[in-house]
Amino acid sequence: MVKKGRVFSGARPTGRQHLGNYLGAIKNYVTLQDDYDCVYSIVDLHALTTLEDTAHLREWTYEMALDWLAAGMDPGRGTIVFVQSHVPQVTELHTILSMVTPLGKLTRLPTFKEKVREQPDNVNYGLVGYPVLMCADITLYKANAVPVGVDQASHLEFTREIVRTFNHHFGPVLVEPQAVYTETPRVLGIDGVNKMSKSLDNHIEIASSPEEIYERVRMMVTDPQRQRRGDPGRPEVCNVFSLHQVFTPQETVQQIDSDCRTAGIGCVDCKKMFAKNLADYFAPFRERRARLAENPDEVWEVLHRGAEKAGVIASQVIDEVKGAVGLP
Ligand code: SF4
Structure with a gap:
C-alpha cells in the first residue's frame, strides 16, 4: 500500500x-x-x-x-x-x-x-x-x-x-x-482534577498488573456530591465515567449512566467494573511487554x-x- x-x-x-x-x-x-x-x-x-x-x-x-x-x-x-x-x-x-x-x-x-x-x-x-x-x-x-x-x-x-x-x-x-x-x-488523573501526570502521582501505568490497576482505580475521585451509596450521581462530572466511555462497551456505558443517576449502582462496584475492563484491555499488551522484558x-x-x-x-x-x- x-x-x-x-x-x-x-x-x-x-x-x-x-x-x-x-x-x-x-x-x-x-x-x-x-x-x-x-x-x-x-x-x-x-x-x-x-x-x-x-x-x-x-x-x-x-x-x-x-x-x-x-x-x-x-x-x-x-x-x-x-x-x-x-x-x-x-x-x-x-x-x-x-x-x-x-x-x-x-x-x-x-x-x-x-x-x-x-x-x-x-x-x-x-x-x-x-x-x-x-x-x-x-x-x-x-x-x-x-x-x-x-x-x-x-x-x-x-x-x-x-x-x-x-x-x-x-x-x-x-x-x-x-x-x-x-x-x-x-x-484526568485519579484526583479527577489535574491532567494525568507522573509528577503529580495521579497516574495509572498501562503496564500495571490487574491488582495494581484496581488499587489505583479504587483511589479515583468520583462525583463529589455523591457522599452515600443511596445518593444519585452525576456521571457527567465523574472521571471514572469518562474512562468507562473509552474502555467499556457502549451498552454497558449507557446502563451505568442511568444506574448512577438513580443510585442503582454504587461507586465501589462501578470502579470494580472499570478496573476489570481496563485490565482486560491491556492484557495482550502486558503479555507482549513481559516477553520483551525477558x-x-x-x-x-x-x-x-x-x-x-x-x-x-x-x-x-x-x-x-x-x-x-x-x-x-
Ligand atoms: S457510580 Fe460510577 S459513574 Fe457514578 S459517580 Fe460513582 S463511579 Fe462515577
Missing part, C-alpha cells in the same frame, strides 16, 4: 507510560503506521533541559521503549523507533537552524515563559533553543507530517516558520511539515537498529543542508 508520507513524533523519556500517554499519543502512533512511514524518537537530549531527569535517563528510556514496542509501534512494519542522541546529526542541524532563528521570538514563546516560571533557578540555554532542536528533530528526517492535537498546532507552526526562513535563504532543502490532527483527549539487550538492539536506519536519512539530509549553507 502506498503511504501518504513520513510522520515524525518524539517524546521525552519518562519511564513507564500512563493512561494519559497512551490515549494522548501512543494509540495514535500505532494507528498512523497504517498510512505513513513512521519515525518515532525518544528525545533524551530534550530531557537534559530539566536536570533532575538525567539520573533516570537510561532506565526511563528503556521502560518507555518497552511500552512503545509492546503497544504496537512495530519496526517489523518499517517503523523507525530510536533514541534521539544516537543520531548525533540532530545537534549539527540544531546549530545550523539556530542561526536563522531570531532570539526574541524564542524568548517570547509561551512555552519558554512557562518553563522559566517552573524552574526559575535553571533557565538554561537549552530551554531557549528547545523549539529549534524540535525543528531539527522533524526536518532531519524529512518528515512531511507531524501528529498534533488541535491545541498544539502553534508548536508546529514555529517549526514551519524556521523551515520557511531556512529555505528562503538557502534554497528548498528542508521539508515544511504539515499537521496531522489526531485526537488527544485531556485525560531480553533487555534485544530491546536496546531494536533501538540501535532504529538509530542506524534513522542515521542513513539523517546523513543525507545533513549533507544537503551543509552544502546549501556553503559549509566546505
Whole structure:
C-alpha cells in the first residue's frame, strides 16, 4: 500500500507510560503506521533541559521503549523507533537552524515563559533553543507530517516558520511539515482534577498488573456530591465515567449512566467494573511487554537498529543542508 508520507513524533523519556500517554499519543502512533512511514524518537537530549531527569535517563528510556514496542509501534512494519542522541546529526542541524532563528521570538514563546516560571533557578540555554532542536528533530528526517492535537498546532507552526526562513535563504532543502490532527483527549488523573501526570502521582501505568490497576482505580475521585451509596450521581462530572466511555462497551456505558443517576449502582462496584475492563484491555499488551522484558539487550538492539536506519536519512539530509549553507 502506498503511504501518504513520513510522520515524525518524539517524546521525552519518562519511564513507564500512563493512561494519559497512551490515549494522548501512543494509540495514535500505532494507528498512523497504517498510512505513513513512521519515525518515532525518544528525545533524551530534550530531557537534559530539566536536570533532575538525567539520573533516570537510561532506565526511563528503556521502560518507555518497552511500552512503545509492546503497544504496537512495530519496526517489523518499517517503523523507525530510536533514541534521539544516537543520531548525533540532530545537534549539527540544531546549530545550523539556530542561526536563522531570531532570539526574541524564542524568548517570547509561551512555552519558554512557562518553563522559566517552573524552574526559575535553571533557565538554561537549552530551554531557549528547545523549539529549534524540535525543528531539527522533524526536518532531519524529512518528515512531511507531524501528529498534533488541535491545541498544539502553534508548536508546529514555529517549526514551519524556521523551515520557511531556512529555505528562503538557502534554497528548498528542508521539508515544511504539515499537521496531522489526531485526537488527544485531556485525560484526568485519579484526583479527577489535574491532567494525568507522573509528577503529580495521579497516574495509572498501562503496564500495571490487574491488582495494581484496581488499587489505583479504587483511589479515583468520583462525583463529589455523591457522599452515600443511596445518593444519585452525576456521571457527567465523574472521571471514572469518562474512562468507562473509552474502555467499556457502549451498552454497558449507557446502563451505568442511568444506574448512577438513580443510585442503582454504587461507586465501589462501578470502579470494580472499570478496573476489570481496563485490565482486560491491556492484557495482550502486558503479555507482549513481559516477553520483551525477558531480553533487555534485544530491546536496546531494536533501538540501535532504529538509530542506524534513522542515521542513513539523517546523513543525507545533513549533507544537503551543509552544502546549501556553503559549509566546505
Ligand atoms: S457510580 Fe460510577 S459513574 Fe457514578 S459517580 Fe460513582 S463511579 Fe462515577
